[in-house]
Amino acid sequence: IAGITQAPTSQILAAGRRMTLRCTQDMRHNAMYWYRQDLGLGLRLIHYSNTAGTTGKGEVPDGYSVSRANTDDFPLTLASAVPSQTSVYFCASSGAGTDTQYFGPGTRLTVL
Amino acid sequence: GQNIDQPTEMTATEGAIVQINCTYQTSGFNGLFWYQQHAGEAPTFLSYNVLDGLEEKGRFSSFLSRSKGYSYLLLKELQMKDSASYLCASMDSNYQLIWGAGTKLIIKP
Numbered sequence: 524i525a526g527i528t529q530a531p532t533s534q535i536l537a538a539g540r541r542m543t544l545r546c547t548q549d550m551r552h553n554a555m556y557w558y559r560q561d562l563g564l565g566l567r568l569i570h571y572s573n574t575a576g577t578t579g580k581g582e583v584p585d586g587y588s589v590s591r592a593n594t595d596d597f598p599l600t601l602a603s604a605v606p607s608q609t610s611v612y613f614c615a616s617s618g619a620g621t622d623t624q625y626f627g628p629g630t631r632l633t634v635l
Numbered sequence: 636g637q638n639i640d641q642p643t644e645m646t647a648t649e650g651a652i653v654q655i656n657c658t659y660q661t662s663g664f665n666g667l668f669w670y671q672q673h674a675g676e677a678p679t680f681l682s683y684n685v686l687d688g689l690e691e692k693g694r695f696s697s698f699l700s701r702s703k704g705y706s707y708l709l710l711k712e713l714q715m716k717d718s719a720s721y722l723c724a725s726m727d728s729n730y731q732l733i734w735g736a737g738t739k740l741i742i743k744p
Contacts, residue, residue, distance in 0.1 A: 554730075565639065565734030566678070566722070581731070613677060620730055621666050621685065626677035 526550065527627035529614050535633045536604050544599045544630050546614030554617045555597040556624065557581075557589060559610040566613065572597055573619075604634045637661050639735035641723050646741045647713055655708045655721050655738045663728020667699050667706045670722040672737065678722055681708070710740075718742045 527548045536542050548555065553574045558566040568581030572591040586608060588600045597616075601608055614627040638660045647653040659667065666685035670678035684690055684699035684706060696709040708721055720737040727733060 563736060565736045566724075566732075567734070568731060571731070621683070621726060623668070623680045623683065624732065625680070628677050 527614060527616055527625060529612075529627040529630050531630060532628070533631040533633075535635065536601075538604055538606060538634055540604050542601045542604055542632070544601075544612055544614075544632070546597045546599070546627055547595050548597075548614075548616040548625075548627075549595065550616060550625070551594060552616035552622075552625075553594070553619050554622075554624075555591065556615040556617075557587070557597070557599045558613045558615065559583065559608075560613060560629075561610050569599065569612075604632075606634045608632065609634045637725075637727060637733045639723055639725060639733055641721075641735040641738045643736070644739045644741065646743060647710075649713055649715060649742055649744050651713050652709065652711050653713060653740065655710075655723075655740065657706045657708075657723035657735060659704050659706070659723070659725040659733070659735075661704075661725040661727050661733055664701065665726035665728065665730060667697075668724045668726065668732065669697055669706075669708045670724065672720045672722055674719070681721075713742050715742050715744070 530545045556571045557569040570589040572578045612630045615624040617624040641657045669681040672678040682697040722737045723735040724732040
């Protein structure tokens with residue numbers, strides 16, 4: 524692994540189903556983030572984690588949950604998917620403070 | 636409130652120079668980032684400014700004026716591969732990034 528990986532690359536999901544998007548980094552970064560990107564809108568922060576064992580809510584947390592059991596992994600779960608959660612989801616990580624955020628390749632999710 | 640504004644789309648000619656502007660209102664400002672994003676790909680880091688002035692990095696330069704809440708990204712000697720979206724993001728007092736919607740740059744031969 525080099526950098527950040529995300530899985531799956533893309534997914535079509537029926538409304539009401541549960542889905543977990545996976546994110547793993549090998550840079551030993553303390554902070555990790557989940558964003559969604561929709562056409563015409565900037566990246567919007569869903570949840571973040573400043574260090575393993577802690578998480579926080581971003582701008583659009585409703586319908587999503589996260590966990591940070593260790594430094595490397597930061598999964599995002601949609602408990603019961605709805606069509607408005609159709610989006611491209613990016614995971615990112617950074618060292619601390621003003622350090623640069625580095626992004627994974629993204630997951631394109633379609634909820635029907 | 637916190638807000639970032641940048642133009643939606645710009646067009647420029649190969650070999651020319653283009654300036655992409657960004658204005659921001661951010662509480663507890665901790666710097667201004669520029670990212671490049673090609674269609675269907677992840678954003679990649681271009682520059683970070685926290686002090687006033689111009690930072691030059693090859694063909695790309697970034698400028699910041701904290702008193703005016705203003706930044707720009709300057710791209711010189713444009714190449715076709717520079718066709719992408721350019722994202723402006725300011726960092727707030729909690730070290731969270733507030734993102735603009737991005738400027739789609741179209742390069743014409």
